[in-house]
Amino acid sequence: MNRKLSQKIAFWIFRILGWAVVGILLWILGFIVYNGIGVISLEFIFDSPRNGMLEGGIFPAIVGTFCLIIGSMIVAFPLGVMSAIYTNEYVRDGKISRFIRMMTNNLGSIPSIVFGLFGMALFVRAMSWGDSIIAGSFTLGLLVLPLVIRTTEEALRMVPDALRTGSYALGASKLQTIRYVVLPTAFPNIVTGLILSVGRVSGETAPILFTVAAFFLPRLPSSVFDQVMALPYHLYVLSTSGSNLEAQRPMAYGTALVLITLVLIINFTASLIRKYFSKKHGAV
Amino acid sequence: MDIIEAKNIDFYYSDFHALKNVSLGIAKNSVTAFIGPSGCGKSTFLRLLNRMNDLIPDTKLAGKCLVNGEDIYAKGVDVDTLRKKIGMVFQKPNPFPKTIFENIAYGLRVNRMGNKEFIRNRVEESLKAAALWDEVKDKMNRSAYDLSGGQQQRLCIARALAVKPDILLMDEPASALDPISTAKIEDLIFDLKTQYTIVIVTHNMQQAARVSDSTGFFMLGELIEFSDTKKMFLNPAKEQTQNYITGRFG
């Protein structure tokens, strides 16, 4: 076979596979939208479920998911960013930072259901917070911690050393250098990591199963020690249990559509924020 | 008295003996150039002077390095204060991803120097000293990344000048620039000489010859020759120097 032909064939294989990914995504989206759009209405979004979840809306689940996103980020973000700063900026010994990195990766490979169990044992029982937003937030926070750490570390590593040395050369201390040069420069990329973990949090079911999620709770939470409904768990409930699975199906698709739209909106906002900061600070 | 005095300095990167018994004195308000092949230790020596080598793990120093008569490696020396007194400009322009104004103000802010008014005046003064003011005065709030490479390098010089150092170290400041920007930097070095002591490392021998008063030639970690620049380039005392600057090797 001549070279030109084999090259052409190879390119076509790459091209087809590349577009296949886009195709699969569009297929899933189309499927969800097609099945779920029917139930979407203001009532569906802003009302509580009624009549054995066959009627009404999913508002408490949306609010619950938001609470969990915010809560888990409050837990994971400072912890993750500071830990990444420590390993990337302060630890000079390669062995120690490699060890910390390895442990972080191991933490990331623990199945999420194990986090759920651990969260139940520690936060729900031992701390006696009960099934609550705070217990769920901590559990989810721990779950995405490795992701936050890894993306932050990568963001910090992308900051050129020349900027650090430039700052030191002006008499800035290490802390000042990190605070005024490294973090602002890495910020757009850190935000990206943060958004990725928000996506992860909003979709997880297993860790909230034992720590926060309510099967059916048609009211809004009043404190962080309240249970809440959450979109993924609600979706799970709608598709696996309840009085009438067949009748629940459209509601399930609607919920899925809302969940996906929520995640897409978050991602879109993230890229807007990123673009804004990149423009302001110059590309890194 | 010499503003910088190095006495029998040996320096090691773990096992590598990077500087071997280097001694020299640098006069105040003079321009000193260090030349030599890559890896000869000239940059290492430059980075000793503001303790930039501290940032590299597993290094060892022997000998004394005095700046203004004080041992900069003595116990209790505050490195941040030292670096404020000894500014540095790097090979590649490294402006911060901030506005032009904030780039210059940075050194003043981290060293907590003066109020708003003071900072604004000092920024203008430094940009004028770096011959950049006319080009940027209308775009102080634009990102420093919008400037050309040569302008960025002059911005970095202005940034170093803003904290009023005694000594300005330059690590191949023009090697990434075109001839016109290079000429501007060289002019600048000439002007700055009246107020600052400048030490410059360069690969470009003609540049060393043009800008400096005295020149040091490093090879394999040794300071082979340190003398008046004119003498160095007309009649070097050592054969190794002659071979290097005329391009003869071996």
Added chain:
Amino acid sequence: MPKNSEKELISLKEEINSMWKLVLSQVQKCKQAYLTGNVVLAHEVVVREKSVNSFELSIDIGSENYIALFTPVAMDLRWIISMIKISATLERIADFADGIARHVIEDNSDLVPESVKDDLKIEAMFDAVISMLSDSYVALETENTKISGKILQKDDIVDKLYQDGRRYLAEYIQKEPAKGSSILNTFLTLRKIERIGDHCCNIVEEIVFYIDAKVLKHSKAKNKISRLETESEVGTQE
């Protein structure tokens, strides 16, 4: 050193060598022409003066190119500076040889008896400057400045002969005023040989500057020699 700049240097060096040989033979030929009154030989000297001039021009151009393209430093810089000056000096020496040859052509030399030339020791003067010129060529070729002291000493001899000859001719012109113009021509020849000696000294100074980087110019002749002798041990690195 970079190969291309070395090539440039070698071709310049060859040109200087050829020019040097040509000028040396010009001086030798004008000596012959003068001592034997050989007008044909004198004409040859005058004709060949033109090629000396063209040598000087081409060395100038070569040096300019070398400086512009290779920005020489240290030894190379000193070499090219001294070569420019030496080629200009050689050209001046050739001018004097040309002038002496022209005297031979114009002159009714039989008005001045041969004995005068002997009394003036003109042959000895010629031989002295010719050996100065060829010795300095050897000094450059071997990059050895040890003999430069000897070359400078020879100039003292030439100067002495010139002074003696001037006094001799001053007396002679009073005795034989009728031969005045011929005697003046003889004096001018004497003067030209003396100038050739001076220019040879300049060449030696340039060679010493190139090899030892010592500036001998404009210091007293005796100082020059003593400085050469005391410092020649320290100077050269080659």
